[in-house]
Amino acid sequence: MMEAKKDRQFYTYAFPPEKMILESGAELGPVTVAYETWGNLTEKKDNAILLAHAFTGDSHVTENLKKGEEDKQVRPGWWEFMVGPGKGIDTDKYFVICANILGSCMGSTGPGSPAPDTGKPYGLDFPMVTIGDMVDTQKALLDHLGIQQLHAVIGGSVGGMQVLEWSVRYPEMVRCAVPIATTMRHSALAIAFNEIARQSIMADPNWNNGNYYDTGKKPDMGLAVARMIGHVTYLSDEAMRRKFGRRLQDKETFSFGFDVDFQVESYLRHQGNKFVARFDANSLLYITKAADYFDVVARMNHSGPVNNRDQNIIKYLVISYTSDWLYPTYQAKELIRTLKRSGQDVSFCEIEADCGHDAFLIPDERLTHLIGGFLDGVD
Amino acid sequence: MMEAKKDRQFYTYAFPPEKMILESGAELGPVTVAYETWGNLTEKKDNAILLAHAFTGDSHVTENLKKGEEDKQVRPGWWEFMVGPGKGIDTDKYFVICANILGSCMGSTGPGSPAPDTGKPYGLDFPMVTIGDMVDTQKALLDHLGIQQLHAVIGGSVGGMQVLEWSVRYPEMVRCAVPIATTMRHSALAIAFNEIARQSIMADPNWNNGNYYDTGKKPDMGLAVARMIGHVTYLSDEAMRRKFGRRLQDKETFSFGFDVDFQVESYLRHQGNKFVARFDANSLLYITKAADYFDVVARMNHSGPVNNRDQNIIKYLVISYTSDWLYPTYQAKELIRTLKRSGQDVSFCEIEADCGHDAFLIPDERLTHLIGGFLDGVD
Numbered sequence: 001m002m003e004a005k006k007d008r009q010f011y012t013y014a015f016p017p018e019k020m021i022l023e024s025g026a027e028l029g030p031v032t033v034a035y036e037t038w039g040n041l042t043e044k045k046d047n048a049i050l051l052a053h054a055f056t057g058d059s060h061v062t063e064n065l066k067k068g069e070e071d072k073q074v075r076p077g078w079w080e081f082m083v084g085p086g087k088g089i090d091t092d093k094y095f096v097i098c099a100n101i102l103g104s105c106m107g108s109t110g111p112g113s114p115a116p117d118t119g120k121p122y123g124l125d126f127p128m129v130t131i132g133d134m135v136d137t138q139k140a141l142l143d144h145l146g147i148q149q150l151h152a153v154i155g156g157s158v159g160g161m162q163v164l165e166w167s168v169r170y171p172e173m174v175r176c177a178v179p180i181a182t183t184m185r186h187s188a189l190a191i192a193f194n195e196i197a198r199q200s201i202m203a204d205p206n207w208n209n210g211n212y213y214d215t216g217k218k219p220d221m222g223l224a225v226a227r228m229i230g231h232v233t234y235l236s237d238e239a240m241r242r243k244f245g246r247r248l249q250d251k252e253t254f255s256f257g258f259d260v261d262f263q264v265e266s267y268l269r270h271q272g273n274k275f276v277a278r279f280d281a282n283s284l285l286y287i288t289k290a291a292d293y294f295d296v297v298a299r300m301n302h303s304g305p306v307n308n309r310d311q312n313i314i315k316y317l318v319i320s321y322t323s324d325w326l327y328p329t330y331q332a333k334e335l336i337r338t339l340k341r342s343g344q345d346v347s348f349c350e351i352e353a354d355c356g357h358d359a360f361l362i363p364d365e366r367l368t369h370l371i372g373g374f375l376d377g378v379d
Numbered sequence: 380m381m382e383a384k385k386d387r388q389f390y391t392y393a394f395p396p397e398k399m400i401l402e403s404g405a406e407l408g409p410v411t412v413a414y415e416t417w418g419n420l421t422e423k424k425d426n427a428i429l430l431a432h433a434f435t436g437d438s439h440v441t442e443n444l445k446k447g448e449e450d451k452q453v454r455p456g457w458w459e460f461m462v463g464p465g466k467g468i469d470t471d472k473y474f475v476i477c478a479n480i481l482g483s484c485m486g487s488t489g490p491g492s493p494a495p496d497t498g499k500p501y502g503l504d505f506p507m508v509t510i511g512d513m514v515d516t517q518k519a520l521l522d523h524l525g526i527q528q529l530h531a532v533i534g535g536s537v538g539g540m541q542v543l544e545w546s547v548r549y550p551e552m553v554r555c556a557v558p559i560a561t562t563m564r565h566s567a568l569a570i571a572f573n574e575i576a577r578q579s580i581m582a583d584p585n586w587n588n589g590n591y592y593d594t595g596k597k598p599d600m601g602l603a604v605a606r607m608i609g610h611v612t613y614l615s616d617e618a619m620r621r622k623f624g625r626r627l628q629d630k631e632t633f634s635f636g637f638d639v640d641f642q643v644e645s646y647l648r649h650q651g652n653k654f655v656a657r658f659d660a661n662s663l664l665y666i667t668k669a670a671d672y673f674d675v676v677a678r679m680n681h682s683g684p685v686n687n688r689d690q691n692i693i694k695y696l697v698i699s700y701t702s703d704w705l706y707p708t709y710q711a712k713e714l715i716r717t718l719k720r721s722g723q724d725v726s727f728c729e730i731e732a733d734c735g736h737d738a739f740l741i742p743d744e745r746l747t748h749l750i751g752g753f754l755d756g757v758d
Contacts, residue, residue, distance in 0.1 A: 024633075024635040026635070124637075127635070128635035128636060185625060186625070187616060187619065187620055187625075188619035188620055188622070188623040188624055188625065188641070188642075188643040189611065189614075189616045189619050189620075191625070191641050191643050191644065192607075192611050192619065192643050192644075192647060193611065195607075195641075195643070195644045195647055195648075196604060196607045196608055196611065196647065198637065199603070199604050199607060199647075199648070199651070200579060200582075200604045202637070203579075203582075203583065203600035203601060203603070203604055204582065205584060221582035222582060224578070224582070225575060225578050225579045225582055225604070228571075228574075228575045228578060229575055229608065232568065232571050232572065232575065235568075237566060237568045237704070237707070240566065240567035240568050240571065241566055241567055241568075243567070244567040245567055246564060246565070246566075246567065246570070246674070254403075254672055256403040256405070256506070256507035257507060258503075258577065258581070258664060258668065261671070261672075262567070262570050262574075262671070263567075264567040264570050264571050264574070265570065265571075265574045268571060268574055268575065268578075269578070272578070285637060289637065292640070292641070293633055293640075295625070325616070325704075328616070
């Protein structure tokens, strides 16, 4: 048995002369995957669940505090309410793994990592990566851990894209798949928002064509605006009305100037500023582009029983949210039709929630019970 | 009779020692209003229609070409299909006026105009203006033209806000009002998009705290991103799917780089670049802020028959679009409930269209007939 809850670990592979061949044809190596695990892997290694994090997330899913540790000064994970002993994804039963995605800046190799030939950060010399490439690094990690099949792969948003990619790239390794608040491919609207975020970063002179790591000046202004755009797409009209309405921030009347008047302005500026402290602008460029390129429609259509009668059937639980306007329910329904046509085992739940795309990150017993029940129902 | 179709004219008032007192309490003067007119004013001066243009528009509603002039090299107006002899707003019957709004950069006084004390552009020394202040400059123009009552005031989006402001500020001067694709006040979502656009401009170092007019370097990058954000809010998910989908721009496969891949990216960059050539960044800051401040809910609630039994009743035609997610139909319905409660004469039409907020600027016979019929029905 592997031991429970470890701190962040690193797996590095593709050392010279080996290289990772990317979907674009470009080569990359060495490749480091930062990951964390919770729970214990059985001797048969048949109880592993891979969690795929969203766009700006990382491997830190949960602190998984024990009794008496509640006051510990720790950084909470992004899915505390979902993952832990006795929770929806029960770490008493499952060995849970989450790896930081390729191209990110949270421990795995990305544009801010040192290029082996120069020792300096790649910047835009970093090759374009795809959701498929991210999944390949996760596959390499599982090989390293000796895991040949996943009980489940679960993730929301860009994490949900990884779930879908897993199910067409390594279907034999996936017993069940839970794509949440996601899409088979970006709409023009989703591409538009990502493009504006990228343009905002590239418009910042400190971006300097991606070479800012040793200039002492980061493209913080452009990155902050990019994050504000993201935040609006993660919320919804209703959620913003409820959360902010037209309430003023620390004032009774308008300032008649360009300082903050409304709470929503204060919130956006705060989110923008907070983000630049933790995230790398180039990583945002690479990951948004990977999301825009992502398109599994053709591969899902062709993976059906007509083409491959020996295919293994994956149990899917597709989840969407009523107020998600980035990946609306109509896109989840397209996914379901495609999966059913190809003979997959599909369950679907649209959750009523007014909080928009980000709903899956907000504590909600309905989601916990839904995923817990689904996992229990699979042997 | 005044003569038909004139070129752009200017009316300047509030010369010292006179001043225009703004809603904020600040003073401004002299104030220039750029305007154009079409058709002939009757001797009774009772056939005037005021058109209020949207956010980045101007006084140039139509070229109103005569037969045989169709090949003339001219700049088309923003409502060619609606305004002209025999059209929805019939210049054979009505004397049509459109004035550039205060704070803009299309001829009327704005932050790019020379401040009288220095002779240099105001920049951020320009006082904050409101939709009410814009309406007051239009009122001053009408006084100058000797027009005491408008047959109608008509406008979409920020123009619609001016229509509503007219109807509460000078109700006795308005016979009928046609607010299109507009709102009584901005939602948090609408404020959020405006704030991000402003932040994008202010993040551009060339913005230089608003002092860029004589530096030779304008905040074009920030302004372009601001415009891209605007453009996404003017379209809709459906319209963008139809118009762009995931089609690539002049290529067969992905570039695996940060150049344009998708048509929607190309479109946004083009819109951004086109815009910086014609619009002033500071004007965008001022006008978006005026739109965010705009709130006629309280005044509309208090203008009802309970409070003023002698009030004059305005005939309203409220128009919304099914796919407008900036000022959705639920906001038009709030307006209608408020108007009805206060005893106004209200008609409402929600037009089925997939092209989003900007729909009223796209040639559509339904809109032409709707407005034409409404105007004909009022004596």
